[in-house]
Amino acid sequence: MIVFDLSCAAGHRFEGWFGSSDDFAGQQARRLVTCPQCGSAEVVKAPMAPAVGAKGNQRPAASEPKKPVSGGKIPPEVRKAMEALAKAQAKALENSRWVGDGFAEESRAMHYGEKDLEAIHGKATLKEAKELLDEGISLAPLPFPIPEPDELN
Numbered sequence: 001m002i003v004f005d006l007s008c009a010a011g012h013r014f015e016g017w018f019g020s021s022d023d024f025a026g027q028q029a030r031r032l033v034t035c036p037q038c039g040s041a042e043v044v045k046a047p048m049a050p051a052v053g054a055k056g057n058q059r060p061a062a063s064e065p066k067k068p069v070s071g072g073k074i075p076p077e078v079r080k081a082m083e084a085l086a087k088a089q090a091k092a093l094e095n096s097r098w099v100g101d102g103f104a105e106e107s108r109a110m111h112y113g114e115k116d117l118e119a120i121h122g123k124a125t126l127k128e129a130k131e132l133l134d135e136g137i138s139l140a141p142l143p144f145p146i147p148e149p150d151e152l153n
Contacts, residue, residue, distance in 0.1 A: 008035035009042035096121045104128040111137045
């Protein structure tokens, strides 16, 4: 298929799809190509820009360097929000017990009444977290990573 930009005697521009240039010429000669706006059969090919692809051995032109997503100066309001979030996390962890890799088991035990409820934090894989949520067990990821207690000085 080939696409031509066409125009009629009234100046309306439109697009036509044909099997080949000869197919267009044949339909035009039989007055089968008409303007969809005014119905005129006085239709000719309109000038169109060719679609020329880049050579296969050429690299695209280097674009303008992008600004870094991180590593730049953090706006004061963002810094303030992050500090507040970090303080809230630290406060929540003060009364929370580290359970390490046993987070999923401990959460289930408390949910099903096998252990007393308490605030805990630890590690869970994405699969474990999804399973806990599917069981109706509430959990939330910590906004900031924390070191394990045995990694602290």
